[in-house]
Structure formats: C-alpha cells, structure tokens
Amino acid sequence: MGNEVAVLGVGMHPWGKWGRNFVEYGIHACQAALKDAGIEWTDVDFCSGAETVRNGYPGYVAGATFAQALGWSGARVATSYAACASGATGMNAARAQILAGLCDVALVVGADTTPKGFLAPNSGERWDDPDWLRFRLMGATNPTYFALYARRRMELYGSTEADFAKVKVKNSRHGLTNEYARYRKAFSEEEVLNSPMVADPLRLFEICATSDGGAAVVLSSMEFARKHTTNPVKIAAISTVTPRYPSTVIEMPNMSTDSAYSVAVPDLPFRDSIAAAAYEEAGIGPEDMSLAEVYDLSAALELDWYENIGLCKPGEAERMLNDGETTIGGRVPVNPSGGLACFGEAVPAQAIAQVCELTWHLRGQAGERQVEGATAGITANQGLFGHGSSVIVTK
Amino acid sequence: MGNEVAVLGVGMHPWGKWGRNFVEYGIHACQAALKDAGIEWTDVDFCSGAETVRNGYPGYVAGATFAQALGWSGARVATSYAACASGATGMNAARAQILAGLCDVALVVGADTTPKGFLAPNSGERWDDPDWLRFRLMGATNPTYFALYARRRMELYGSTEADFAKVKVKNSRHGLTNEYARYRKAFSEEEVLNSPMVADPLRLFEICATSDGGAAVVLSSMEFARKHTTNPVKIAAISTVTPRYPSTVIEMPNMSTDSAYSVAVPDLPFRDSIAAAAYEEAGIGPEDMSLAEVYDLSAALELDWYENIGLCKPGEAERMLNDGETTIGGRVPVNPSGGLACFGEAVPAQAIAQVCELTWHLRGQAGERQVEGATAGITANQGLFGHGSSVIVTK
Amino acid sequence: MSQAKTRVPAIEGWWSADGGAPHLLGSQCSDCKSYFFPKESMYCRNPKCSGTKFDEVPLSRTGTIWSFTEHYYKPPEPYIAPDPFEPYTIAAVELSEEKMVVLGQVAKGVDMSELKAGMNVELVLETLYEDDDNEYLIWKWKPLAD
C-alpha cells in the first residue's frame, strides 16, 4: 500500500462544443477540484498539465498555461502528452512526485477545444508521418480502426449490430442526468440502428464525437490527505505500459503491424496488458471491481474492453451486456458516467474525467447514477502510437 | 541524500544540420547511453521522451516513438514538453518514478530536426496566441528578447560589446575538440565584432542557431547502480519551478509582464529562483560547483546566468569572464562543452546534453576539455512560458 | 481523350511489380530475420535484437482477412477522393508467411458482403487517384477464387 496517493479533489467543466479557449475549461475544472479538496491554489506544489496539440503553444505547454492563469506561484510544473492517455500520464507524473517525497500536493488538469468533424492530420505533405500516410494512401480514418475491431467481433463471436446498438442505449441512459455530459438523450435501439452507416458495421450514433471539455484532480500524499479529510479515495495503480513485440493487432495510425515470423506473440495482447499491469500494481483483480469507465470510442469497442480488463472471458461480453451486468444496478456497471457516448472525447481531459467519475461513485456522490456500495473501480483507454492507460481507484 | 538517482549512462548524436528524421538521432543517442550504462534496452522499465513539436505526431509522442523504434518491450512510457526545459522535465519524470520505487531503470531521450532560419510561429492567424501576436504586432523575434537583456546589462553595468564577444570567443575555444559540437572553429574577438548586427547589441555570431541533435541518459536507483558500477555520478537536484507573481522581467513570447502595482515583486526574480530551488534540493551551494553548463542563447545571456546561478554577484559577471574564471582552467568553467555557441539549440535534447557534459567531467572522461578535479556541476536553462530548469550533478 | 495516362506509384518504394506479380516491398533484419513493412532501415524493432542491417525483400502477395469495413463518407484530406465520392472498403490482411497484418483497400467491384474473416486474398494494383497526366497506383486486396 506504499504506492497509494489520495484523490483529494475532483472537478470538471461540462463537455460540449462551446468553441471557447481551452484554458477557460481547464481553469474552471481546477477551481472546482481545489474547492472540492478544500485547499488553495497556493498549496499546490506541482502542476501537471495534459497537453493539447491543437491549440498552439499554450496547448503544448498546458501545465505552464494553467499555472500562469491560476497565478504564478513558484510551483513546479510539467506537461505530458500521450494521445488519449495524456491525462493518465499527467496523473502518473504527479503520483510519482508525491510518492518520491518531492511534493505533497499536485494538481492535474487537462482541457481541450476541438475542431468540428473528423479528426484530420496536420496540413502539409508529410511522407514520413504514418498519421498522414494512412489518410493519403487508403483513407483509413479513426472509425476505420474501430470498425475493423467491431467486425472482428462479429466474425469471431457472432456479435450483432443490435449488440453494439445496445451499448449505446445503455450508455445514453447512464449519462441522462450527468450534468457534465454533452449529450443527454435516451436513445432507443431502433434510433441507433437507423442512424447512417459510417464505417460498416458502425453507425453515426455509435461513434464517439470530439468535444470541448476540461477535468482536474488534486492528488496528495496520504499523510497530507489525512490532515484534510477522513477516508479519502485513493489511487492504487496507474498503468502506462507500452505494447510488447510483436504487437499484431492493427493500431491507429499504422497501416501494418509487427510480424510474428521470428518472435512469438506475447502472452497478453496490448490492450489486455494495460489493465493487467494496473491490477498487478494494485494487488487486486477484476473480481474486486465495483465499476469501470472504459474508452467507448465506438459502442462495439466497449465490449472489447469488458474482456480486456478481465470482467469476462473473450467472447462473453455480449452476454454480459444483454444480461444487464454492466448496466447501473448490475454486477459491475461500465461507463456509469455515460462514457464517450454521452461526452464525446476531449482528449487531454478524458482520462482525468474517468477518475473524477470513479471518485464520485466511491464517495457516494454520484447522484442518480450512483453505483451502490462501490469500493473499487478501474479506468481504461487506448490512444495512438502504443499509448494506453488504466487507473485503479479504491476506497 | 534520499533524493539521489544515478546517472548510469549518457550518450549523444553529434549536433548539426543533418536534415534526417529526428528518430535516428534519438536512437543513436539511446544506444550510446545504454552501452555506456552496460545494460540492454530490455532492462529499461520507463522510457521518458522529451517532445519535439515540429515533427508531427511522432514528435508529439516522442517517448513512444523511441520505445517503438528500440522495440516494444512493455516498458512504461511518458513524453514531456516544457520548451527548452523539456529534457529536464523528462529527467525529472524519470527521477520521480525511480525515487517512488515504481521503476529501477529509466531511459530519457530527446532529439530534434529543426527548420532553417529564425524560429517562426506555426502558420495560420491565431489572435489568441501570444507567440503569433508578438511577431504580428511588433516583429518581436527570439533575438529581440536576448537583445533586451543584453542592452539592459550595458545600461545597468556598463558591459561592452567586447565583453559579449569574449563569451563567444571563450566558448568557441572550449568546443573546439568536442566531437558532438556542430561548430568547431576558434573565433577571434575581431571576427565576432565584425559579424553582422542582428538585434543591437547582438551580432550574428553571438546568437544561438537551431540544430539537429539527440541526447540520452540512463538513470537508475542508487541500489541498481551499485550492482553495475562503482561510484556512479548522481543527480542531486532537478528544479522545474515556475515564476512567482508578479514576474516583471519580460519573457518570450509575451509582450508584457505582470504588474507590481498591488503585489510586491518576489525576493528572487524567476531566473535566480530556478537555480535557488536546485541548490536547496541538493543541499549544496554555488561555492561547491566545479563547473556549469548554462543556456547561452546569446553570448550576453551567459553573463546573466553567472549571476542567476550564484557564481558571482549582480554586475560582476564581466569581471569573472575577463579574469578567466569561467574559462577551462579557471575557478568555475562555464560551458566547457562549447555551449549553445558551438552546438546550436536542439530543443528537446539540449537540457539532456547539458547533463551528459557534466557527467563526462565528473567521471574524468571529457578529454581535452576536462575540468580537472570536478566534483559537482550545475545546468541551467530558460524556455518560453515560464519554463526553466536547473540540474545539479555530483560525484 | 488522347493517349493513356502514365501509371506511377502513389508512394515510391513500397511495392513492386518487377518479375511479374505485384508484391509489397518489406525489409528483413539480417540478424533476427524479423520482417518490417513499411521498410525499417535503421534499427531492428525486435527489442532483443540490435540489428542494423536489413535486406529489401518481397513480401507474401497472399494472406487471410483479419477484418474489414466499408466507408460511406468522404474522409478528410490528404485523401484524394473521387467526385462524386464512392464508398470504399478496407481490409486488414495477415500475410501468409510474415504473420503481420497489412491494411489496404479492397479491389474495385468486390462487394463487402463477399468478405469473411479467414478468407484468402491476393495483392493487386489499382488506381488510387489520378490527375491530368498520371494514374497513381496503390496495392489493394482481392479475394482469391478457391
């Protein structure tokens, strides 16, 4: 238990398509998290920003941008980037500073303002950049990859379009009363299945949008936390592992995988290994989880995650879903926040928002969407270029 | 001394204007550092990359890019950005993981491929971005800021153009035999003073160029290090502090400073506070330093650093320089590597390269430019947006 | 309509039709024999191998489908889409010898409903886009009659 840090405060700015400066969302989230923690900004020793690469220099130096906006206090600063895992990397940087005894209190924050439509690569001809080439040579968009995973489930396990639609239906109901969610509308299975096909078998309402949003957490040493609160929620593990060679599951933005010709594939594929490392670090397992927040970049991908984080065996996710086990009230609710289905992705904020959600449930503060008696939860996401993260939060 | 980590290995790729992919420089440096450490890539638990923002997605996720190029090993990964301090932030991330007991061995790497000419802001109209506005509204380039600092010395202390030229002369001699330096030519004071005026009082040969280059260090716990070597060089401190409000010295890329109308200026200006935090962390002071590597973005700026890192009192830097105290063989040689004057800046690699240089001197491996009997050294740099760093390396 | 356009690769050095049937060009580490596509030329990506010598090799021109998808909307640039836009199918194919998965569009005229995971496919060359002078060729995957 020597690896634990306290989640002293959490805060978010509502997700949406506000079109304002990302700094505003981040500061709003910071203020909320500081207030929730009951501390002042000047108590913060370390300001850990999750970077946005779409907002010029202020986004590249997000940690410093937020520190300046809150008021230069002499705090130490860092900014992390790891695609969808940026927020988790930011939390991991803060956790390590605390566990190393280099600081007592850290503020972790991520916020984004996103352009409309498909995420597209930067402009210019970049024949060296796989993210540019995949569009140029074959039109492989982000939904391409999600669709390949979805179709793979159908071919392997006989999953149906209705199964995928049901994930969206479930998440849309979960997020209905979440004040931070962008979309608060209960979708029916029929509505989802009638939405336009984007990348077969995935339809428009099954693919995650990009959003503006911001989230922040205040982390502290357990010693500091005990002076401020009783029984704080704790971070028991943060996994930021990379794949093992050869990684033979196709991943954004690549057009090819490693070859398993001369080296055997590892025991665990990459997505499974992310959560496995978190469980190992926390010393608890999937059976101990009360809830999970996973990256439903597509409705179908949520089903993969059930298996990747060990909630069920490969091929059993559809049964779990259809039996209501992952609905609030079920055995282990998944995405009680509403997930990306209700939020849309605000890249640097998302992994932090997942931890905010778990924290509210473990404290019993999740309101109408409360998972009763929650004692431990796990987050999971996967980004580009071998990035992924999993965070375990416990009571 | 519980805050120490070992510098187990160091490595660099020569600086230049090679125009190749930045990954190549980084991998070259990594291989050199791993070989120097006597370990394999698969021994590395944590791969900490310093980001380059000018090389597309592979640059944004530098840590993962290098980890993939070396071969996915399942290592944990992070990427840090902090402008000129990126490399130090990457080392600080690695140090914290080690001190927290989350990993034993970390590889820190930064590399860059830079465009020709002045550093210019990203394209497009960005009325929100101070880095864009300073060019648009007044043509405030990077040399503008260096020139303002230089002229301030002249006005305040009576520094002369000859003083600035002598810094370049000294550094050009220091770097003459450094195999990693880009420029290896001994400049005379006359040559420097005859070079074209760029931003008065700074001339072309007194302003740092942008370079391609790569540098890497292997850091480990002291316990791990003792199994692999005797008396490893240690990192005793890494400072990444932000300014304190109000910060009233003009800084890139801003067009204005904070106001000291309602809050008094802090005891230490920002640049002084960077090194002060490092000394406090290390528990030693300027008088203990055998050498220093500082950011001579301009020849004149090196003189500011003498005072900022406490080698002399304000206004005494010119005397120190002219008495030969900062020349190899003098009391506390500054930039024995040749500094940015001989390297040109490769942003994400530079703060790491500074630590490589100190390590060679502390080990007695610096060849013809060896600072004899070196027992401790300090690095310092300052970047954009409230970033700066200082690292103290000891024997 | 005058003469035929010149057929040029949409990207240089990634495939060849020299010696008959078209195939992708990969590289193989001289030390550990690992295959790479696109070609790796610097440093072997097998973490236990520090090989730096690579041979350019033709890759298997057949493989089996791992998964597939059809696109109904025009993707953003730099994709050069026909006007009017035409849906296209992408398949992920595991090469028979190298055990690596390579994406590619599926050959024109193949309906997505004909595809199945595990199906054998072969590599063909087709036009990706064209301008006034040239047709730009890219590899595509085409089901093998069995």
Added chain:
Amino acid sequence: MSQAKTRVPAIEGWWSADGGAPHLLGSQCSDCKSYFFPKESMYCRNPKCSGTKFDEVPLSRTGTIWSFTEHYYKPPEPYIAPDPFEPYTIAAVELSEEKMVVLGQVAKGVDMSELKAGMNVELVLETLYEDDDNEYLIWKWKPLAD
C-alpha cells in the same frame, strides 16, 4: 493617389484614443486591483486572489525605458514588413503607474542612439503596415522632451 486610407487598429480592443491622448486598454481585478495587459477577463492571475470580475481601464500612457534593441533583419511572418525592409527599434517600457513592462516599437524618426534606460517615454499611434484600403495602427513608444 485619391483619398486617404482608413486608419484602423492592427488589433481590436488593445488601445484607444477616445477622449484625447491614446492609451493602452488593460483590465483591473475588482478584488485585488491588479492590472493586466492584454486584458484578463476570466480569472485573476494574482495567485492569492480568486477574483473573476475585471474593469476595463486605460493604462498609463507614459513610462520609463527598461531596455531597447534595433532589428537589422526582416523577421518571419506573420510580421508584415515594408518592402524594402526598414530596421525597427523595440523598447521595453515600465508603465509609470502599473509597474508592468510593455513592449512596443519605438516611434519613427527616433534613432536608437537617443535612447537610454530610465528615459521617459509616451505612447503614440503609428502605422504598423498598410494595404490598399487601410492603414493599420499600433502603439509605439516615443521619448518625451524633458
């Protein structure tokens, strides 16, 4: 040569000449009275203040020179340089009341050799660049006769 061009600000809302002499427009925190330029409107940057209300205020139009420099080379875009390029001088000026340093070009016709740290200057408006229709105005610093 027909009529005079329209004089418009090179950036909106950063300065004003309303009520006579030109001055920069800053903001002042209602709580701690800290000044900000460019205007802060969201959250006070004094770390000990959590003010979120700001008044737009005119800033001192005089100050003292902290430092200065003259540029001999054309800077990159987005600077819009005259053709042929003309050297320009930039001064860092501490505003007399607000104790903040604000950069600006030095007024045309002032030779850099006339400048000294501590010298009193005032704010004037001059053309930064022009196009067919407009002259774009920006603030500049001009030494005060004393």
